[in-house]
Amino acid sequence: MRQTVVAGNWKMNKTPAQTTELINELKPLVAESKNKCIVCVPFTSLANAIEATKGSNIEVGAQNMYFEESGAYTGEIAPDMLCEMGVKYVIIGHSERRQYFAETDETVNKKVIKAFEHGLTPIICVGESLEQREQGITVELCSMQTKIALKSLSADQVKKCIIAYEPIWAIGTGKTATTDQAEEVCKAIRETVEEVFGKDAANEIIIQYGGSVNAGNSKELFEKENIDGGLVGGASLKAADFSVIVNS
Numbered sequence: 538m539r540q541t542v543v544a545g546n547w548k549m550n551k552t553p554a555q556t557t558e559l560i561n562e563l564k565p566l567v568a569e570s571k572n573k574c575i576v577c578v579p580f581t582s583l584a585n586a587i588e589a590t591k592g593s594n595i596e597v598g599a600q601n602m603y604f605e606e607s608g609a610y611t612g613e614i615a616p617d618m619l620c621e622m623g624v625k626y627v628i629i630g631h632s633e634r635r636q637y638f639a640e641t642d643e644t645v646n647k648k649v650i651k652a653f654e655h656g657l658t659p660i661i662c663v664g665e666s667l668e669q670r671e672q673g674i675t676v677e678l679c680s681m682q683t684k685i686a687l688k689s690l691s692a693d694q695v696k697k698c699i700i701a702y703e704p705i706w707a708i709g710t711g712k713t714a715t716t717d718q719a720e721e722v723c724k725a726i727r728e729t730v731e732e733v734f735g736k737d738a739a740n741e742i743i744i745q746y747g748g749s750v751n752a753g754n755s756k757e758l759f760e761k762e763n764i765d766g767g768l769v770g771g772a773s774l775k776a777a778d779f780s781v782i783v784n785s
């Protein structure tokens with residue numbers, strides 16, 4: 538049995554003080570949850586998030602990192618910088634980073650490898666645009682994105698990964714994939730993992746769905762065999778809504 542893992546992607550929202558406030562509101566609401574709860578906050582809020590989550594069952598993630606150790610990369614954040622703060626997870630390859638910040642499948646792979654070198658768990662995002670879905674290449678594309686993202690990893694590393702299937706047309710649009718559409722792609726991603734890394738890796742890897750997950754649809758989505766939780770944007774900014782999703 539895989540654990541259900543729910544991660545909130547706060548994107549470019551919440552100042553440090555607002556971060557402390559939101560986490561303090563969330564803590565009692567998810568305290569009894571059997572599911573894993575992660576909040577991926579802006580870099581500037583990581584210190585507050587680490588402090589506010591101490592002694593709770595909420596873990597902290599970043600939303601990006603660079604694939605080099607240090608050097609002349611103005612504005613970038615190195616894995617060590619995250620680790621020293623106590624960060625455990627890092628979102629890699631979110632579609633917004635692919636779309637606005639030139640992230641590619643290759644840079645995603647470099648970042649995933651680097652995350653493992655530092656003991657960070659990557660939450661790797663894959664997903665198709667509406668045009669690609671209409672072309673009928675969703676499964677093929679997500680399978681290819683998965684293969685490239687995981688290239689050069691060992692099966693044991695792959696077991697520890699989290700992949701978030703996020704159809705781009707469903708992110709922040711209020712349009713959720715149907716549970717069957719989400720399950721179909723999550724299953725295909727698991728089959729891809731099995732093909733390359735074997736059955737154990739496929740059975741253990743966590744595959745989330747993301748794209749307008751809310752308090753009303755999370756339970757039905759997470760009940761699907763191949764959907765092990767969600768990556769949640771908008772709804773993770775409201776403690777009441779996010780806690781319902783985490784407790785789904």
Ligand code: PEP
Nearest residue numbers: 708709747748749770771
């Ligand atoms: C996301 O940012 O990863 C996401 C899924 O956003 P939303 O839940 O707002 O669609």
